Amino acid sequence: AEQTVAEGAFALLLALTRRLPAITKAVQAESWIWPESRWLGRDIADATLGLVGCGRIGRAMARMAQGFRARVLAFDPGANAAELAALGIEVVKDLHALLAASDFVSLHAVLNKETRHLIGAPELAVMKPGAILINTARGALIDEGALVEAVLSGHLGGIGLDVYEREPLSRSGHPLSPLFGRDNVILFPHLTFFTAEAMRRLEEDTLARCFEVLEGRPVTVRSLDPRLRAQKVGVRFI
Structure with missing residues (x-):
């Protein structure tokens, strides 16, 4: 289901760049939205998407981003660099360099002892202010405590998650519960594969x-x- 999961990841990205959750909530509350800075969206065209892991799902995500005229970078030590280059994907050998260069980051790495909490406080800190982070791979790739801090501080512009280190989510006692209800956070119940x-x-x-x-x-x-x-x-x- 690599195409299906990639479409789900891209849907999360589109929803966050256009502030769909917040705008939909406001309109359904019988409001009207005027062009104000808080509703300002972002284009994917001419932006940079960084892929952490570039197997079948990552490559499907890259094709979609290229269709939107985005630049695509990839960090994947196990991938064939020549194959990725032939697909128009720029290979970056340093994770921090990729994170610092990307407007949007999407995780597609496998989970093992080397990649657990691959994205922690140091990695989140080097991301661009206002960057958007998507994870449809494995929840434990991210240090969720550090992620909460990065969102609440305003450093990250938005996050879209379909996977979590501890599932299911809960309003009480879960590390991500402080993010519930935030307009720049989309929490999906591990269903991007489900079509x-x-x-x-x-x-x-x-x-x-x-x-x-x-x-x-x-x-x-x-x-x-x-x-x-x-x-x-x-x-x-x-």
Whole structure:
């Protein structure tokens, strides 16, 4: 469901750049919105999107951003730099350099002991004032306490999250509860994968993999992860 998740991530980005949650709330309260600074949106065209992790989902996100005429950067030590360059994605070898150069940052990295809290207080501090952060990958990629501080201080312009270190969310005792109700925060319940088309593909792929096992054929795996691709027996990577 890489295209589906990427579309969900891009939807979060669009909603935040155009202040859709705040404006919708105001209009539904029988208000009218006049062109005031608090409602001022931002263009994606000519802005810079930084991708932290650039596998299948990150690359799908890059294609969408390029369609909006955005510059796309990527930090992914495990990716093939030549492949990314051929896709028009600029490879940045230093995470802090990518964060400092990006107007918007979207996380698409795998979670492991090296990437847990990959985005902490030092990383948030080097992001541009007013930058927007999107995470549809794994909640524990972000230090949520540091994230709350970055939002409440006004350093970040907005965040869109679909994943959390502790799920489900709760109004009591959850590290992110201070962000509930804020106009520049979108909290999605781990559902960016959940579309009719993605569920149909999931069913079809599951059945196809079962038949591969039953018939003794190599199992098809959709992954660019080099750790998985190190396996040579009984699998076929696409």
